[in-house]
Amino acid sequence: MELYEAIKKRRTIRDFENEAIPSEIIERIINAGLQAPTNDHMRDWHYIVIQDKNTVIKLLDIIPKGISDEDMEQLLKDWNLSDSEQQSAYRNAVPKQHKMLMDASVVVIPLLKQKTDILHPDNISHLNGFASIWCSIENIFLASTAEGYACTLRVPLGDEDKYAKDVLGFPNDYFMPCFIGIGKPKKDASIIKQKDINVKDRIHWDRW
Numbered sequence: 001m002e003l004y005e006a007i008k009k010r011r012t013i014r015d016f017e018n019e020a021i022p023s024e025i026i027e028r029i030i031n032a033g034l035q036a037p038t039n040d041h042m043r044d045w046h047y048i049v050i051q052d053k054n055t056v057i058k059l060l061d062i063i064p065k066g067i068s069d070e071d072m073e074q075l076l077k078d079w080n081l082s083d084s085e086q087q088s089a090y091r092n093a094v095p096k097q098h099k100m101l102m103d104a105s106v107v108v109i110p111l112l113k114q115k116t117d118i119l120h121p122d123n124i125s126h127l128n129g130f131a132s133i134w135c136s137i138e139n140i141f142l143a144s145t146a147e148g149y150a151c152t153l154r155v156p157l158g159d160e161d162k163y164a165k166d167v168l169g170f171p172n173d174y175f176m177p178c179f180i181g182i183g184k185p186k187k188d189a190s191i192i193k194q195k196d197i198n199v200k201d202r203i204h205w206d207r208w
């Protein structure tokens with residue numbers, strides 16, 4: 001698939017078919033992740049690729065399996081989500097947080113080695129490792145798209161990352177930025193409408 005086509009086609013999918021992904025394709029996808037730009041030339045990234053359903057069940061046990069209507073309304077208020085399109089995107093995505101990863105063919109946990117306290121950086125460069133792993137994550141999304149699959153992701157809330165460390169046994173100095181689910185989109189999978197933004201409105205030639 002041509003690059004611009006993959007960029008255009010990549011969309012977050014949260015409704016997956018029950019279909020395994022061949023290991024060699026997973027390897028190609030993760031290898032694309034490993035070729036992302038890196039801040040320190042080390043690419044000290046690891047990827048835990050979980051296919052075993054019992055491990056997935058255990059890993060996701062801490063993630064809420066749904067949300068009541070009242071809690072959803074409260075969340076929209078607490079997060080100050082007043083835009084109606086944004087609200088409907090959250091109404092679609094929040095209830096699926098557990099199921100989307102449960103139904104994905106594979107759950108991938110990307111890991112970066114974090115030498116400083118990521119929540120209290122002294123300066124922006126202390127976040128370079130974190131920025132780099134997100135480049136790797138985008139490569140994984142684009143490669144998955146090019147292979148005919150789709151991705152979803154969840155940023156861990158509360159103690160979900162500590163819990164994942166216990167379940168998966170990764171070392172203490174590795175940090176998990178998100179859960180990734182990869183799978184074949186269901187035929188009727190929702191694709192959430194995004195804002196239509198004209199590039200001409202966002203480019204500032206020479207100065208703002």
Ligand SMILES: Cc1cc2nc3c(=O)[nH]c(=O)nc-3n(C[C@H](O)[C@H](O)[C@H](O)COP(=O)(O)O)c2cc1C
Nearest residue numbers: 010011012013089093097152153154155156192194
């Ligand atoms: C940094 C980041 C954090 C995100 N966190 C979540 C999340 O916790 N749960 C989720 O379902 N989607 C999450 N998403 C996916 C976004 O909801 C999605 O990318 C956005 O709606 C744009 O849609 P698109 O990916 O289809 O273009 C996250 C995306 C990014 C880049």
